[in-house]
Amino acid sequence: MSMVIGDAKVDARGLNCPMPIVKTAQAVKALASGQTVEVLATDPGSVKDFAAWSKSTGNELVEQSVDGGVYRFVMRKK
């Protein structure tokens, strides 16, 4: 599976709810439609949060993976 390289990056490792989503939303605000942001997070709650945020805002969750307790999400701005 090829990995999408994000146009922007958010390192939310070590941050608790709601910061992973807040920082991602801030980053997405600065993107043009179609651009992507790559997010790293360690908060296990972020899995459901990013799915919900994607569903609610219409920004697509393009990729999601986990590696040694670090979650990686790639979101595309609608």
Added chain:
Amino acid sequence: MDEPLNLVLFSGTDDKLQAAAILTAGAAALGKPVNLFLQYWALDAFTKAKIERDHGLAPEAGAEGRAAVDALAKEGQAPWAETLRQAKELGEVDIQACSLSMDILKLEETDLDPLVDGVEGVTAFYLNAGEGQIVFI
């Protein structure tokens, strides 16, 4: 999703204010407008003189609760005022001081931290609340 989330903040302890700040930030991240109405001890916590201070925790926290909250703060969790500042940058968050509570606490608008956008009465709060839910913290 377009109806505002309306939070009436009454409690002035750091745990409840943090919970309110997180609820606010989450809504802001979803594009949902948020109206905060500050009353009593919550309003007191938003004064310039007191906003950076320790406001304690609700009685049910106990010593264990205190230790747990301190541990999270040590890990880098932002204080509630900072979470609210970020929420304001992100979305439509309006923070109003209850005019009656201003009277009770003998406060002037200049006493309030810049986070507070203005002073209003309950009628204006209800008007701005629209069809959105109202939560009391």
